[in-house]
Amino acid sequence: MREGRWMTITRQPNAIAGGVLILIMLFGAILGAVHTPYDPIAVDFFHRLTPPAPEHWLGTDEWGRDVLSRLLAGAVVSVGIAGVTALIATSLGALIGATAGFLGGWFDKVVIALMDALLAFPALIMALALVAIFSSSAFTPIIALSVAYLPSVVRVVRASVLVLRRSDFVDASMVMGNSRAITLLRHILPNTVAPVIVLATSLFGWALLAESALSFLGLGTPPPASSWGGMLSDSRNYFADAPWLAVAPGLALSLSLLGVNLFGDALRDLLDPRMQKP
Amino acid sequence: MTRYILTRVMLAIPTLLLALAAIFFLVRLIPGDPAQLMLGDVDDPAALARIRQELALDQPLPVQFGHWLLQLLRGDLGQSITLDSPVSDLLLPSFAVTASLVVPAVVVAALIAIPAGVVAGWKQNTRLDVAVMTLATLALSIPSFWLGLMFLLVFGVYLNLLPVVGYVSPLEDVWQGLSYLVLPVMSLALIEAGVLIRLVRASTIEVLGLDYIAHARAKGLTEAAVIVRHVLPNAMAPTWTMIGLTLGGLLGGAVVTETVFSLPGLGRLMVESVFARDYPVIQGCMVIVTVAYVSVNLLTEITYPIFSPGARDA
């Protein structure tokens, strides 16, 4: 990573907007873990379904719980699950993809066949099936989504390892007497970092979305703990009377995803190998 | 051409078999007696014995799998635990509902995305391009189920234009059926269009930079002819693949949209079965989703050489 290229990213309005949105999301998640204005699960029957007002900035829900506090607490869960999922899928996928691409042969064939089969299950279906087997907890969506996103990472990393393996500088490394292992570690893997970072950003967005969808279906984070998807799901019963219940978590989710997408695009432009030539 | 198609089919078969094996063994992962699982919480030794035999539980696992595959081929997916009906009778109508949601959604998305993406790529870095790209990125960042909810709020609750939730088959009553489908289709289509626009634009820009486009212009063709004859077919190749992947994925993955609009589709059936621990139905849903995904992809690959004749001989 050269400073010159970081300078260019900070000059793009889209990248800045994306970065700011991500920072707000992370700040919300941290705040939600440390301190919320109200107890996110405390029931208050005297203030049910109050519209946004100075004491409850985003109003209250059908149990009189503060929406802002639930939003912040939900951020901890959503961002946490998405982050861990992206981390697991990326590192495991990179390991498998790099090994398959570098070794080739029967191992590569087996990996490719397995990944193609995994791709035949949409992420949500995979998650649903695992929930059916293991029952819902915070770990089920993490495992299910990590497995579901594994093929994408494996494919990207394997493809770039295959390209790198044929590149002259890898031949040069062999010619100068480096072993295959050293060539892989010193010359091939570091050059797959850029596409993997871009992909990890996308994965984070997909996982955030999928986790919310699972909670929306009632199969993610079990209540009363708050989650953005769960809040959206509950809001449907009070649709006409309390639209803020549907708007707030949806907006939080959309803006987070927008931030991830904008930042991911900027990162992709920045790390694009075609930009590396003078 | 025949050889190309045969090759694609032969390559799809192991994928499908592996996926089916995964489904088969996933249910076997659940602790307890598989026969009891398939029967539910009923204490009926006779039925249990019958299911045992149906599943060939006394045979080794590979034989059980082969047995299960044979039954699949005959369309026998077992009996639902909670609903008194064969699984296959539940799956087909649900799949029809999902297809009537997803297919129009993908078509609408493609109809929006292809012209928008080509124009944005052609007018790269102009205000028009920035506007299209901003809208596309926004669309792609909105979860489809939230967009669906907002549509319901605006069109159903405030404007009272369209029915809020429910489903009538368009085969029974065309207009009423369509009115139930408009909002769910649009909420899916807009978001998928966001993804597609970006891809179409990127491929358009890439194709525009190639020598044969310079040649086409140097031949004196109008810009319209250059775009339609030379850019579009080549930009369509990656787009076509993406459309296939989207369609294949949505056939199983439209779960949330179906939930928002209370459509009795495949995803909805699966969610309800998960709640009810109706394993035969869960298994059946996964089989149909997998088969649909693999077949749609196969179809996409077989038709791919229309846009990229070189793929046929590769």
Added chain:
Amino acid sequence: MTDAISSMRPVLAVDRLSIAVGAKPQRRVVDEVSFSMGSGEIVGLVGESGSGKTMIGRALLRLLPPAAAVVDGHVTFDGVQLSSLNDAQMRGLRGRRIGAVFQEPMASLNPAITVGAQITEGLILHDGLTPADARRKALRMLEKVKIADPDDIFQAYPHQCSGGMRQRIMLASVLALRPALLIADEPTTALDALIRKEVMDLMAALASEIGTAVLLISHDLAMVAQYADKVVVLRGGQVVEQGPTSEILLRPQAEYTRALIGALPARHTAAAGAPPAKAALVEIENLCVDFKRRSMGFGRAARRVRAVEDATLDIRRGEVLAVVGESGSGKTTIGRALLRLCGTAAGAMRFDGADVGEFQGRALADYRGRTQMVFQDPFSSLDPRMKLGELVAEPLRRTGVSRDERRARARQVLEEVGLAGDYAERYPHELSGGQRQRVCIARAVISRPEFIVADEPVSALDVTVQHQVLGLLAQLQRTYGFSYLFISHDLGVVEQIADRVVVMYRGRILELGSRDAIYDRPQHPYTQRLLEATPRIVRREAGGFELTLSRPARIAPPAGYAFFNHGSMPGAALSQGEPVMVEIAAGHSVCCIAR
């Protein structure tokens, strides 16, 4: 080709044309360029990369990239100022009156539609022909560009045609409209020598038949000298000098032109004479290398393709052995097999007496310490994430040299290849192609190897940079005395640097001998054709330069033999049976078959 009438009214007049890119600050890439072309004339526009020659070509079609614009001057075509035309009028000129052929034959045809549709497109648009008439005319044109089966090719897709065919198809499609001017931008750069000659001969013949003037944009001075009537020499967007080809390229006045032509590879007569009889360092005997052509097709078995067949050669200590051949000749594969970058199917390779194929582990690493490689593409042979200092010093890591010493040695070697200063701290992407190739050379020589495989090390470089790098390679060899296996498709470069030459075609060695023997007394008809397709500009003793074109001479094969032909001699019957290398003079042998 210039007749009196046409030179009075030029077909094209470029008057003080200036093109700039970017906005604030604007940078002029073409600066007040003026020249003119008479009808039927071939004018060469020559210059190195960055000279602005391509921009001028695009400006004549009014198809500049969006970032560039004409800022001054005008272009008059057939008496009409191009800037006065509206878009529709300009489109009417394009294709019909001004045709264009660009560099990359692989990307010049639309892969999604048939060859026929692409040729007839212009005919239907401009000449208003019916599809049936357009088809007839297209088929006639395909025949004219010597496509063997026009009907099949008409229906084929571009991916089914070879590079040379595609460029001929392009010619057919452009010249079918009988334009008054053809802009040919590096039309043959990506093609092999024989195909290049074929395409250029066709282009010149058809242009003169139709009366089309050709603006030949190229970096290849010898080729331009062979075909062009007039030459315009560009540097940094400005005209250095222009005039008749014989004046400019053979008696250049401007210092830059003289330097440019002086930088062309040439035989240094001093090096001639019998090669020193030293011991062989590398010996290759009956080497065969196979490639597995991966096939995804159903029912198609993985095909084995023999890349090198029965090759026998040796490389002596301190000598440069060049392997020349077209793409697919197996020349690169020999080098890769020798460095154990690919496996072999049969035969033996010995290095300093030891069997190369036997090396394992420690021995293999030691062997690799004594050999090195320089690659063709200086952009892809350096790991983009490492600093030059680390890159150059990497071969030393294994040898247990301390970190500080590695750093010092790296600086020293970088200095030796002409990169003094803080280069060790820079990254590859900050350098030009020539500088990168110097880094690759520095990396190859830092461990003081005895043997270096150089695979097309100067092919990607401009003439003057190529000259410097070749000089550097020769100088390092004098200093350190290592041997080279120099792989190249460029007979000019090989003539300058090689002691002995091996000529390959489709996996077979066809001829082997001293440099002078191969260039002055070529035996095999293929070698002769290859030399004929490579015009060279050489310095005359009397001053100035001359264009040398070798003409094939009919040479009888050694008594009792016929020259071996496995496709290298078109028109002649293919040889049956196993070929033998017949020595016709000391150290000069040719591939024959017993009669």
